[in-house]
Amino acid sequence: MEFVSIPSNDFLAILPEIGLLLLIGFTLLLGVFKKNDKNFLGWFVAIGLSLILVIKLGFLNPGSEQHSAWGGMLQVDAASYFFQIIIIIGAILTVLFSTNQNKFEFSADYLALLLASVIGMNLMAAASDLIMLYLAIETTSIPLYVLAGFMKKDQSSVESGLKYLFFGAMTSAIMLYGFSFLYGFSGDTNLFKISETISAGLIPMGIQILVLLMVVAGFGFKVSAFPFHFWAPDVYQGAPTPISGFLSTASKSAGFIVLMRFLMTTFSSNPQNWMVLVMILSTATMLVGNLLALLQKDLKRLLAYSSISHAGYILIGVASGSQLGFKAAMYYLLVYLFTNLAAFGVAHIVETQKGSSQISDLTGLIKSSPGLAFAFLISILSLSGIPPFGGFVSKILVFAAGIEAGMVWLVLVGVVNSFIGLFYYLNLLRTAFSSGEESEKLRISPSWSLALIICVLGIVVLGVVYTPWISWLNFASTNLISLR
């Protein structure tokens, strides 16, 4: 029998994922021995993830190089590298927010499921083959379905898990039907090979458009874009709050890299089709998200609609299909990671102490916990796009990309929507900073304050010094534009 030796490059390509797998094993093992000290497990996983992040930042930076690994299954380039970093940072913050609370049973399986979905997202960011793409999306989704319904005794949590599962399973089946046509007409599952068949004109235009619609259904679910956004408010409200934050940032980022990579590789020969589609989605997503957010009474639900509208802004960058557009979308997602995790973190802290996440529960936050109110102020100002915070820079970049691509009306819709958004964001701040009746002081555990400090620092740094980060994204966006 002959053994085929696997090049060491291939192992380097999935080194972080191997590390994550080991971390899952250790976590489950420690979970048996450390039954009574759950918070220790949380710190253990956070430190393990930070170690993986350090390894990734220190040794695995691909620079401007791009190559495929595992026989074309994965594409190792700056884009996948950047998104994997976003996802791992998101996971660290989520773990920190999940520690030290008694709202749900925090256990080793919770952490193991979270890490499993991180593996799936990391692979999504790098996947360049239909089989790998489908497998990665399912590896991400299935643990997240369980996590959304993790509070087994809580009716709204299990309900949100079931809704998430049904929407996810349906859209992924539709996407898969599209994949089967791509495979059938090109005879290959590699995205680059499929792209060659499409540019050779071997796939009829009708089939191409059909496939495009079906595939965008699957990715639109992941990024919660307009006709596939129905799950988002219900799931964000019912799921454990750290998981809602994770869904709205890391899971969304993974959805966006897959969307950008898929559209740019597979449909690179005639981009006007998907540009029009993404423009329509973007307009509808912004409008629906912002207008429905105006009506909300629940903080988590409001953040869910705000997260839908932000997906719309990011889609402007994707729709432009230019290097600046992709760079803007990436920067937006990086800022959004810190901003939204801070907002959901505050919602989580308020919810664990007051029992519900109504907006009225925020009343008197400035008195009961000034530090928390300050973090909330910064994250909400960044969400509404007010300088000098990261949200302002990323919005400017996205709109600039839209103008550059000649989509002035789309940018106008975006600007109008920013004003609508300002209304409900400032309303939140008004509630938080009004002096209500004397309420007891909120308890903030060390892991929460650490996570909030990281978030606030991220928002401020990304808003004040942006040149180095944007030039850092040059490689990533160039890699997506120029294939191979």
Place this chain on the structure above:
Amino acid sequence: MIPLSWYLILAAILFLLGLYGAMVRKNSIAILMGVELMLNAVNINILAFWHYHSQVNGAIEINGMVFAAIVVIAAAAEAAVALAIIISVFRNNKSIVAADMNTLKG
């Protein structure tokens, strides 16, 4: 010899039936059955194309087989998780009818 298009038409009919079932049915188990039907339609599609490409190339094509196997595995994992969540919904709610799930809305 049955032409390729027949398989594709069968798969399309099954897929649409599954989609219809998943959208219209009220019972969670029935919705799950609809989704499974959609996934199986996809598998018929993939395997029909796989057979076609193998015959055209004159050699067994690997990608299609692997793809179909992976779809089966993922569908099984999804069904297992779905049934587990449905059971926990039943314990809380004493009902698995989707229309009764209305604690979250607005």
